[in-house]
Amino acid sequence: MNATQNDFDQLIAAELLPLRNYALSLTHNMDETKDLVQETVLKAYRYQAKFQEGTNLRGWLYTILKNSFINNYRRDMKRNTFLDSTDNSYFIDLPSHKIDNDAETKFIRRDLDHAIDDLAFDLRVTFKLNTEGYKYHEIAEELQIPIGTVKTRIFVARRILRERLKDYADAYGYQIA
Numbered sequence: 001m002n003a004t005q006n007d008f009d010q011l012i013a014a015e016l017l018p019l020r021n022y023a024l025s026l027t028h029n030m031d032e033t034k035d036l037v038q039e040t041v042l043k044a045y046r047y048q049a050k051f052q053e054g055t056n057l058r059g060w061l062y063t064i065l066k067n068s069f070i071n072n073y074r075r076d077m078k079r080n081t082f083l084d085s086t087d088n089s090y091f092i093d094l095p096s097h098k099i100d101n102d103a104e105t106k107f108i109r110r111d112l113d114h115a116i117d118d119l120a121f122d123l124r125v126t127f128k129l130n131t132e133g134y135k136y137h138e139i140a141e142e143l144q145i146p147i148g149t150v151k152t153r154i155f156v157a158r159r160i161l162r163e164r165l166k167d168y169a170d171a172y173g174y175q176i177a
Helices: 003-014 016-027 028-045 056-080 101-118 119-133 136-143 149-166 165-174
Strands: none
Touching: 003 016, 003 028, 003 056, 016 028, 016 056, 028 056, 056 101, 056 165, 101 119, 101 149, 119 136, 119 149, 136 149, 149 165
């Protein structure tokens, strides 16, 4: 092991407690928490070459942990799905027997909100007005800027958000040009 590997080991070890706390907040189960943290640390070592020195290690580990949690949740949901081969499937398909789980949607929404909030002020304001249904010319009038500036800001904001939310696009099979 070289000095870099020892440094990485120490950085990972320093993040174990915060990782464990975050995992527990997601799973609410100590055994699942331990498994999730172990999986996260294994992935961190497996993809250590992709980690860029000087970036936020905690954020990188939290992203690995969160994505692992979501993937495990999806796998468990698929595993718990059953097929009914009886002729009367009326009762299974009743809406009153279906329970929506908003956990994944909440993660996505929170990440989307954070990505939008992290945009530069000018980009964020213009982008939010556009997503609220305002037309380009209405935004230009409201902000007292040229319509070309409005279009450019929205284009740049979308490009930044596309890059920041690329993991979701990959996970859901969206093609990003």
